[in-house]
Amino acid sequence: MSAPNLVSQAMRRPCDRCRHRKSRCVRELGQEKCVRCTVHRHECTYLQGPVPRKRPDRQQSPRAEDLASNGLSPSPPAGQASSDAASPSRLTGTLGLEPHLHSTYIGPASYHESTLLDLKSSSTHVNQDMGHPRRVNQSSAFITRPDKNSASEMQRISDLDQIEATINPFGPALVKVYFQIVHPLFPILDKGVFVEKYARTYREFSPPLLAAVYLVALDWRLFDRALTKATRVPDTALLEDLAMRAMNDDMKRAKLSTLQAGLLLLQRVRSTSTSLPAQLLAVGQTLGIHVDCSDWTVPEWEKSLRRRLAWALYKHDKWGAIVHGRPSLIPIQIENSDFSDWDVGPCTFSDFPEATDIEEDDMEGIVDAGLGRAAFIQLIELTKIFSEIVATFCSVSATRKGGLLSRIGTTGTMSLAKPLVLKLRDWHSSLPDNLQLGSTYSHRLSTNGPLHLSHMAAELTIHRALLRTLSADTPPALRSTIRTAARARLLSAMKLIESLQPEHTQSFWGFAAASQVAMIGSFAGLLWATSAETDEAVEFVNQLERLRWALQMRASAAPFLHEALRMLDDEVGDLVALRTATSADQMSPWG
Template sequence: MCTFHGQPCTYLRGPLPRKRRKATDPPEYRSQPNGSGSGSVPGMTHLNLNYPHGLNMTIPLDHHDEVEYPSPELLEALSPSLAGSENLGPAHRQPSLLDGTLGLHLKTHSEYVGLTNYREPCLLDLHPPEDPHTRSVRRLDDFTIFMIHRDRETTSETQRIADLDAIEKVVHPLGASLVNLYFRIVHPSFPILHKKVFLEKYARSYHEFSPPLLAAVYLLALDWSIFDRTLSTSSWQPDQSRLEALALRTMNDDMKRPKISTLQAGLLIQQRAKNNTWTFTSQLIALSHGLGLHVDCSDWAIPEWEKGLRRRLAWALFMQDKWGALVHGKPCLIRPDEDWDVRPCRIEDFPENAADEEHDPEGSAEVVIGRELFLRHIELSLILSDVLRTFYTAKATRRNGTLEQIGTIGVAELAKPIVLMLRDWYAALPEALQLQGTRMKKLSANGSLHLSYTAIDLALHRALLRNVSAVAPPELRHAIRMGARTRLVSAMTIISNLQPEHTQSFWGFMASAQLASIGTFAGLLWATSDDDLEATFYCERVEEYLWSLRVRSQAVPFARDALRMLEAEVGGLGPVRASNLPMEMMRI
């Protein structure tokens, strides 16, 4: 306006953050999930399988003019109640959960403008983009700006639709059953999607998704086909290999126009252990920085439910980084003390509650317990971060590095507060999260939490064992080895205490490596034994553990993977004197 009137601009600041909706606003105008007039049935918890998949009424933010509305004839054929184009124009369309969101639109992707970027946030408001149809600026608060890019520059919409059709063809007509199965079993303890948003979109058309996300949901759900009557009795099963290939190929294309759905798809794909690579994790972390997931979104002008989704997604990525670093033996990429400003998840960040599972069939996971499991996994990942930062960095473990300089006594002192932290964490677990806390006809993901706790405890004592020097006080050496022995015996009981309700639930990508770490820990104790008697003891423990995995391997895929890993690395140990082993083997 200033340019139009030939006057100097006196408004040098960006637009102020939008005021939040008041609690007294009519429910149909709220953007939060529990009060959104989304055009779907209120309280919807499962799919309406009779909804016409060809009807798409989602309107991307600020692009209502580009939407093609269905003809009155088509609406009359689909449903008489939808006929009448006067109710479907931009001015009268139904509010959607996606209104006002940042990273959830199909045809745009956002780019977080970092503080050292060549763009200066306070200057971006002064000059409009040269072509507003391909790029725009969105300010979320006084300090946060995103560049919004149109997707047409990097991918073909025709190709996206073709990919979605190819994915749907692989699972048709079982797609809806797979979606329901995913939200029954995977989602409760790994809530990186917004269930109501996903179902709202799926009820309209599978064309509303990014291809890798839809493929990833189908792919994970296929592992639990036996828990769905339609899937388990079907004479035809989807081609899992074909679906996996489509997920990976479309994921590569989606990374050219990254959005929240890209990160969600990547995390889901990585939960299948064979698809988990450190390079893939690194790409997802870099992608998340472009989405601004590493900064606090509390004051952003976006719907409250998207803030909760962003926090859950950010912490899921944090866990992926820490466990990926441990599993692959690589440095952590997320530094919580420096480049991580994400507020801890709260109960309000989880939209589902116990009422959402009232009608779930047998074999489902419990929503409330799943939420608590997710929060406890976050706590464990923070402790794991301390372990890795203290004992497993390049500077700490190098020759004449930090650990070698402080000696065995110093290393034990460093470990003491973390040991106490782990002990307090375990003591504070509620009864519902105990390993024995299973319910009839309900799957329980508690086992993954206890295995993660054990893996962190062993990683800590593995560092202690490696740093017992020849000049360490005998009583300290004895205490460290006895503590390690006690933890090994305790860890080996986990696999035998797992019930079918545990093993058939959702386990993340790290489960097989966590189980393998128990056998590796026993191998380290064997390799550093003081005499033949002690070496024989640990050799027998390894053989017992391998047998426990072997008898469960047919029913438990991650146990089969752990068995394969261990037999290739530590199988066939004999009662060899540690004194006869080369120094390299003493520091496994």
């Protein structure tokens, strides 16, 4: 790019983003965006005036000082400068996060007629209390309503005050811990928006979201010195009760923050709600999360946030099959289908706007944010394969008596498994070196454990289905092949658990991890229960003991492993009793 083709904005004025970064603003002739905004796909705006000089007697708000001391960069408090009051918030023009408004997606099958919505939007007699239409592209529209019709604003403020009182004075420290450890691997918030609002006042949030951020961060309080030295630990049970009660109220005026709060609350192993996953999927559809938003008339950062939220919800729905044993609610075929109700664009690195700025958290943080984003994207692709596996081998119609698997037998089931095994193998072999399990870095938590445990769970799901098809009529050679392969997978799973280092176990794992670990134990139990020889059965009991020991050595420092140990005890019971039982001749249905 030659110098004559560049125009320095210094002769005019820099765009808002270059002004904020205090960097040179350069724009090509004939282009609407400056070079930096074009490269990083940002909006290039000229809304803010020059930043006024700070006056000696002007003081920061207490919350802004707390955020600054915890390594965050808050926006100036509202009213600090005259130019700030004139500049719009990042929330202006949003669809799912606008204050005091909530929007409901109008699907093609709705009784609403698109043409009439357009006429209504141009009418001067629209009843604002009943809502007004907002079209975001040619085929997608929403009805936007004021929050006051569905929930009490006074109750919202009261809930927020109770939540803040429960954790005070640790709020800013917990927010810092959240964005250092959880956010890189579970990027369902927009960090810039959250910090901007938090710098002004906690009362700008929805109560369940604020409580959920605090709750999740509390699991990593040892990573903050102030929290470690605190003599008083916030009451997590009270905080969770406040969050769940506020969540029920928030669903009456659902926003993206409602979905964010619910997904965070479900990451905690102590959460007892079993209906919340289905409720969140309904909330997501109400918000239009399942629809491609690429050409919507909303800010670019909201489009990126919607895609990340959609795929986070997708992963939760699919891996919930392991946790709850219920069928998925999101369609199986989501790609290359003309009749799919899941039309979300792929999540790419461009959907992480904060990654384009050099952040202290990326350079010196507890988690490598770049690897966290890569792991998030890779897990989406793995989840798509897992969705096919569950649909093939775990559907009600396939597994019932006389269903597909019983009709095609072991040989037919192996034929169904082969292409899925190849997909898993290709996915695993395509992982870059820095996402391999053994790739760890000094003084940083590893992002890779959840990827490899999920891959192992997907493999075990296939092998478990094959084992279940074995019967007395299965040819001995075929039975031996299947059981040998299953035993190899069990040993690989054991090796994976035993290779987990503190850098792995102390990282963020997500809601399904405990169930995935427990599945290894139940898989060993299945191999034991179907053993035809005593020596083989004893070997699998020993593997169960080996798994228990590996979990006991790591569970005290990792909540999800502690939960997995409890689940394993519930699943297989007393291992000593199992060992004793193997001495009898009743271990196998074919013995």
